[in-house]
Amino acid sequence: MTERQVIQEILNSEALEYSFENVDEDSKEYTLLLKRQEQDVRSVDELNNEIKKYFQSADFDYQEELNPEGDADIRLVIKRN
Numbered sequence: 098m099t100e101r102q103v104i105q106e107i108l109n110s111e112a113l114e115y116s117f118e119n120v121d122e123d124s125k126e127y128t129l130l131l132k133r134q135e136q137d138v139r140s141v142d143e144l145n146n147e148i149k150k151y152f153q154s155a156d157f158d159y160q161e162e163l164n165p166e167g168d169a170d171i172r173l174v175i176k177r178n
Contacts, residue, residue, distance in 0.1 A: 100125050100177050107151045111144070112137070118172070125177040130169035141170045148173075 098106075101120075104127060108115045112134055119128035133144060141163050148171075152159045157175040165172040 100127070103155050104129070104175070107148065107155065110151075111148055113144075113148075127175050129173045129175070130165075130167070131171040131173060132168060133170050145171055 100122075108129075108131070114132040114134060116130050117127060118130050119126075121127070131144075131148075133139065133141070137144070139147075145161055145163060149159050149161070152175055156178045158178060160174045162172040164170065
C-alpha cells in the first residue's frame with residue numbers, strides 16, 4: 098500500500114474532510130488540511146489525538162497545527178519513516 102493510500106484509509110475511517118495541501122512523493126512528506134464534518138461533535142483536540150495514534154502506528158512522523166488560519170480544523174504535516 099502506498100503512503101497516499103494509507104493516509105486516505107486512515108482519514109476515511111475517521112470520517113473527515115481532507116485535502117492535500119502539499120505532496121512530496123520523493124521525501125514521502127505530505128501536508129494535509131483536515132476539517133470535521135458538520136455533524137461531528139468531537140473537539141479538535143480529541144480528533145487530533147485519535148488520528149495521531151493511527152499515523153504513529155503506521156510509522157509516520159506527525160506534526161500538527163490546531164485551528165490554523167483558514168477553513169481547516171487541523172493542518173497536518175506527516176512523513177513516513
